[in-house]
Amino acid sequence: MEKKQKLICDRCKVEMVDKEVQFSYLGKSFRHKVKRCPECGQVYISEELVKGRMSQVEKMLEDK
Amino acid sequence: MEKYFKQFESCRQSEKPFCTDACPFHLDVLDFQEKISRKSYNAAYRTYRNAVAFPDIVAELCPEYCAAKCPRKDLDQSVQLNLLERTCVNKAVKKDPTDYNLPAKKGKIGIIGAGISGLACALRLCSKKFNVTIFEKTDKLGGQLWNLMPQEIFLKDIERQFKHENYTLQLNTSVDDIEQLKDQGFDALYVATGKNGFDFGTLNREKGQCYINGDTGVFAGGSLTGKDPMFALADGLSMAWAIEVWLSTGKLEYPGKRQPSKAVSNQDKLWRLEAVIPTDNGLFTDEEAVEEAARCIRCQCDACKTYCDLCDFFNKWPLQMRDEIMTTVMSSESMIHKTPAIRLINTCTQCGLFEEACPEDIELSDMIKEARKRLHKLNKMPGAYHQFWLRDMAFANSKFAAVKKTAPGEKQCNYAFFPGCHLGAADPEYVIEPYKWLLSKKPQTGLLLRCCSVPADWAGNEALHGEEIQSLREDWQALGEPVLIMACPTCIRNFAEYLPEIQTVSLYEVLEQWKFEQKSVKKTKKIYSVFDPCSARHIDPIQQAVRRLAEQSGVTLEELPKGDQHGCCGYGGHVSIANPKFAEHVAKKRSALSDNLYIAYCINCRDVFKGENKPVVHVLDLLFNINTQESVLPDVTQRRENRVRLKETLLSEIWGEKMESKPEKCKLNIVIRPEIKEKMNTLKLLKEDVCNVVEYSQKSNRRTFDPQKKTYLCYREIGHITCWVEYCQAGDAFEVVNVYSHRMKIELEAVWNGKKTEADL
Structure with missing residues (x-):
């Protein structure tokens, strides 16, 4: 099992948790759970997500 | 855009090869050759049968009309299509026709003459489940075939193709007058009485060899109209089509002459390849058949696919590209409006080679340039x-x-x-x-x-x-x-x-x-x-x-x-x-x-x-x-x-x-590792962009800390992309350890739990 990575919001000094974030691209909006600061709402998106699912969705919307 | 759309009307994409054009049956040679080249004889046999109706008979009798039109004719030797057909007929194992369970169709058709043409017409109509009656004045089927080839071949082929079909056969029945059949309620008659046969007044009519007699459509074809056996057989097939049209619409549509093919043979594919000599008792072996099929250069108009990188890369023909482009640039706010060609439109290099290669001067790259303008206007770029x-x-x-x-x-x-x-x-x-x-x-x-x-x-x-x-x-x-x-x-x-x-x-x-x-x-x-x-x-x-x-x-x-x-x-x-x-x-x-x-x-x-x-x-x-x-x-x-x-x-x-x-120079001391510089170059990110992100993160404290790696991660929107930078801090130096970017926008971060936060990205 992969170790759960701990991440801290540098402004609020609290641990980031999984929360929904709204994304939009080419006029379409959708929600996805990513790490967010429970205090200020700052978002963290990993390179893995950007290169994987996110780029797939971008490609899908461009070719739709 | 409409101007370009119209240009495609003359696109030769669907022009048939010259051999298909010369073939009485318009056999789809491209499909046939493709199947032969992968040794799929059963599939090739089906393609052949669908075109010619009686494969064994045609393979035996066809004098290869196509050979005269083959571009190899003057170079080495025309592709030996008839030999390939005979090899195919010989090697195919599954030769029985499929038994389709179709409902009977309305329409009673009489066929006068059980020669090659009449039988072909009868077979087509029977397979569509029309009520067919064949009148033959002699006591046997086949007409002129008896003089042309061994009876065991054609009788077996006829029997096989009619295996699942029902029809009424009246041998020894001579029809001398159309009035004779008046009471039998025929909706259509096909007169295929052979060379010098009785024409029932069908010949030399205004609309071709057909006329309306009361409620009956009377059609003539085959050797009666002076055609040789292969064209007579093909006539039977096309008359079946004309009869179907007559039955469903009440109009006489006599098949006219087809326009000559405007395909262009690709000279680049044409180099000398000697004809393969068959070694298997006058037929090809598997390898020989593949080799001979490979001599065929598959003539069609494919100049665009040969020269245009776009057509080649997307493996799309111009008409499909035109339709996709038009759909994409149509103005519509609908959620279900499709934009399938956004990437295609933005993939054209505008090199203009398509226009030069296209024999119809279709201006694809101009159309694409116009489409980009439309996309931009519609805010869809x-x-x-x-x-x-x-x-x-x-x-x-x-x-x-x-x-x-x-x-x-x-x-x-x-x-x-x-x-x-x-x-x-x-x-x-x-x-x-x-x-x-x-x-x-x-x-x-x-x-x-x-x-x-x-x-x-x-x-x-x-x-x-x-x-x-x-x-x-x-x-x-x-x-x-x-x-x-x-x-x-x-x-x-x-x-x-x-x-x-x-x-x-x-x-x-x-x-x-x-x-x-x-x-x-x-x-x-x-x-x-x-x-x-x-x-x-x-x-x-x-x-x-x-x-x-x-x-x-x-x-x-x-x-x-x-x-x-x-x-x-x-x-x-x-x-x-x-x-x-x-x-x-x-x-x-x-x-x-x-x-x-x-x-x-x-x-x-x-x-x-x-x-x-x-x-x-x-x-x-x-x-x-x-x-x-x-x-x-x-x-x-x-x-x-x-x-x-x-x-x-x-x-x-x-x-x-x-x-x-x-x-302006970056205010911070940013150090970028060489491998990250390379990555930035691929992602087309400037050092200025990275500085911008880090500066913003330092100013606003909007960054995430990773305690294991001791790095900070922050992001900022740069126009239409969002750039993420991961860095570690050592004294006054900021060492960038990773960068990545995405096109999707992160929404609503500025409002969190109902209150406004400082997310002035």
């Missing part, structure tokens, strides 16, 4: 596709990089050097050296250093393009309307299209005319090939000037196999962000045109080939000894720095001026 180049153009035209000056001490100029924005970005010397030489020949030569505005044109942004063109015009007027000496063929093409009032001449012609003399001529044994950019295709004066200059510099030249008949290097149309795989595919394809070293005279071609590790030099390298093959390409950030350095050097060395304003 993905911003990230062209953002990088539009920002690049803005920088090239900014006070940090653009130069508009008359020669020192001059108020106006007759000539001005227009190097384009990429030449100096690749290496400032490419601009400095030629300009100094021009000044040495004509000291009044001015300089106009800026972008030609093609990025806005390729992005479909008409308004921005219009502004840039206007500003270019004003710059030119301010210099006294000089003749512009152009270093980039794409700039020349763009000027000719949008600024026809400006007279241009290529730098290479000027170098020749103003008598350029090489300082030191180094003879080399290496053989070079000049790679003509697509924007200089057919522009003979430029092409020849470059060749002569190159030869003067001591190199030996050899032409590329097809001269300038090739597409773009992959830079044109700014496609590499929209479709990086395509850009790479095209660059590799062009690199492989020849093993020789290339000489480019468009700096973008040079950069693309260099990126592909193809040995290449710019012609200016040969003339002014600027770069060698081993020189390293600058990355996106260095290209900007080069532009600033170029302006600074020019101002100080030519005009003795000091550059007043320079781009």
Whole structure:
């Protein structure tokens, strides 16, 4: 099992948790759970997500 | 857009090969050959049977009408299609027809004559479950076949094909008068009474060999109408179609003559291949059949697929591309509106080779350019596709990089050097050296250093393009309307299209005319090939000037196999962000045109080939000894720095001026690892962008800390993309350990739990 990575919001000094974030691209909006600061709402998106699912969705919307 | 849509009406995409055209049955030879070449004899047999109805009979009797039309006829020998058919019929195992469980159809048809034509018509109609009665005056089926071939072949074939069909056969029944059948309630009659048979008044009618008798449609065909056996059989099949039309619509549609095929045989595929000699008792073995099928060059109009990179890469035919493009640019706010061609539209390199290859002069790249404009207007153009180049153009035209000056001490100029924005970005010397030489020949030569505005044109942004063109015009007027000496063929093409009032001449012609003399001529044994950019295709004066200059510099030249008949290097149309795989595919394809070293005279071609590790030099390298093959390409950030350095050097060395304003430097001490620099170059991210993100993160504290890695991660939107930077801090230095970017926008971060947070990205 992969170790759960701990991440801290540098402004609020609290641990980031999984929360929904709204994304939009080419006029379409959708929600996805990513790490967010429970205090200020700052978002963290990993390179893995950007290169994987996110780029797939971008490609899908461009070719739709 | 509609103008281009109409052009496709004459597209020859669906034109049949010449052999199909000559075949009485219009056999789909492309499909047949494809199946033979993978040894699928059963499938090939089905294709053959669907066309000819009686495969064994036709394979035996067909005199190969197609052979006369085969483009191989005059080269070696026509493809032996009949032999392939006979091999197929012999090798197929599953020869029984499929038994379809269809409901009976309304319509009673009488067929007079059980010869080859009548039987074919009966078979087609029976298989569609019409009520068919055949009248035959003798006591056997087959008519003239008895005189033409062994009875065991045709009787077996007839029996097999009619295996699942029901029909009434009245042998020894002579029909002498149509009135004889009046009471039997036939809706249609097919008269196939054979050579010199009775025609029942069908021949030489106004609408072909048919007429209406009361409620009955009477049709004639086959040998009765003077056709040979194969055409007689084919007649039976087409009459079945005419009868069906008659039954469903009440109209007489006698099959007319087909227009001759307008297919174009691809001469590139046509080289000498001797006909295969069959060794298996007069038939082909498996390997021989495959070899013979491979001799067929599959004639059809495929000029676009052969020449156009877009058609080839997407594996799409023009009509499909047209439909997808039209759907995409239709204005619609509907959620279900499809835009299937956004990527395709943004993948065209605008090289114009499609237009040259198309025998119907369809202007696909113009259509695509228009489509980009529409996409932009409809706000459907993905911003990230062209953002990088539009920002690049803005920088090239900014006070940090653009130069508009008359020669020192001059108020106006007759000539001005227009190097384009990429030449100096690749290496400032490419601009400095030629300009100094021009000044040495004509000291009044001015300089106009800026972008030609093609990025806005390729992005479909008409308004921005219009502004840039206007500003270019004003710059030119301010210099006294000089003749512009152009270093980039794409700039020349763009000027000719949008600024026809400006007279241009290529730098290479000027170098020749103003008598350029090489300082030191180094003879080399290496053989070079000049790679003509697509924007200089057919522009003979430029092409020849470059060749002569190159030869003067001591190199030996050899032409590329097809001269300038090739597409773009992959830079044109700014496609590499929209479709990086395509850009790479095209660059590799062009690199492989020849093993020789290339000489480019468009700096973008040079950069693309260099990126592909193809040995290449710019012609200016040969003339002014600027770069060698081993020189390293600058990355996106260095290209900007080069532009600033170029302006600074020019101002100080030519005009003795000091550059007043320079781009703001990053306030932080940012250290970027080499592998990250490479990644930034691929993602087309500038150092300036990364600084921007880190600076913002430091200022706002909006960053995530990873306690294990001891790194910070932050992001900021840069126009249409969001850039993420991971860095660690050591004293006052910020070391960037990773960067990545995405096109999707993160929404609503500014409002969190109902309260506004500071997310001023």
